[in-house]
Amino acid sequence: MTFLALYEYKTAMSFADFPEQKQGVQLLQRSLERGRLAHAYLFGGHHLAELEALARTLAKTLNCQNPKRATANGPAIDCCDECAVCRKIDAENHGDVHWVRPESKSRVVTIDQMRDLMHEIHLKPNEAEYKVATIVAADRLNVQAANAFLKTLEEPPPKSILILLTTEPQRILETIISRCLRLNFAGEGTRKLATAQLEWLTAFGEMAAAEQKSLLGRYRLLGVLLKRLGELKGDIEKALTARSPLERYDDLDPKLREKWEDELAASIEAEYRLQRSDLLALLQWWLRDVWMQTMGLNGGELLSFPQISSAGAVAKRISSEQAIKNLQVLERMQRLLGSNVQEALALEVGLLELSL
Ligand SMILES: [Zn+2]
Known part of the structure; x- marks a missing residue:
């Protein structure tokens, strides 16, 4: 992956822009198509920036004003990447799409951050169809923060989706992992085996x-x-x-x-x-x-x-x-x-x- 490609994750993207992640993206799109989205996902991969871009694309797809659909009136399976909602989500100023990142000093996600997030999630959506909350580097949740979050993770309010991102799934608590559906975006194709x-x-x-x-x-x-x-x-x-x-x-x-x-x-x-x-x-x-x-x-x-x-x-x-x-x-x-x-x-x- 080139530096340019990593840099470009900052800008607008749709699912069509992730050719290297075809497997995981198709699983997500198939779930969207069938109305079978899980309420909590754990996205694993090698680059947090790429995982963030994927989470953002899912948030856009769920709320886009002019999405791509599998069939004429079917559910959205990709975002337009151009409408006002897509742009707002890209700019991270959409009231129903939340991001939690490790705090700069100690590089952990704190219990206060998680409490704020849970408060937001349990409010009615402001403008959106779906509330989406993404925890970037979920391996940085400290134990108290993780424990405070378990109940919400198990049963988020209707029409809300939690997305946890990690490049180090082995560091995530078992109680968290077992409540999420894990998708692999490490870009591995057909396995070569002895x-x-x-x-x-x-x-x-x-x-x-x-x-x-x-x-x-x-x-x-x-x-x-x-x-x-x-x-x-x-x-x-x-x-x-x-x-x-x-x-x-x-x-x-x-x-x-x-x-x-x-x-x-x-x-x-x-x-x-x-x-x-x-x-x-x-x-x-x-x-x-x-x-x-x-x-x-x-x-x-x-x-x-x-x-x-x-x-x-x-x-x-x-x-x-x-x-x-x-x-x-x-x-x-x-x-x-x-x-x-x-x-x-x-x-x-x-x-x-x-x-x-
Ligand atoms: Zn859109």
């Missing part, structure tokens, strides 16, 4: 797409996941042990031996956690493909794994809402695993909760 990963995901997807109504079926799926994790752990142990100095000395000082053994165990655990997280991320991407297809988005260039057909089969029998819940289940599973909860339990609870 053969072993692709084979595993294909097998997992096929098993999920086959009859899964029984508890037994679900535990079989868990078994496939646990087996792969066991293999990963075994490979990591082998590779890291071979590299450890322990292998090179026979008559080590016991204290030194103990230290090296501890270090080896710690590095095995750290690497395993990374790879486990990557494996679950694969499942998340596959479940995202399921969700896209429940929305009727099945163009090859939009899917992460167009070569894996099982996502389409699952999409045929669950609703978009269920598909979204699945994504949230995986998010939560990742968070739980990151917080030292017992692995087998977190995986089992998560897998049993999935709608497949």
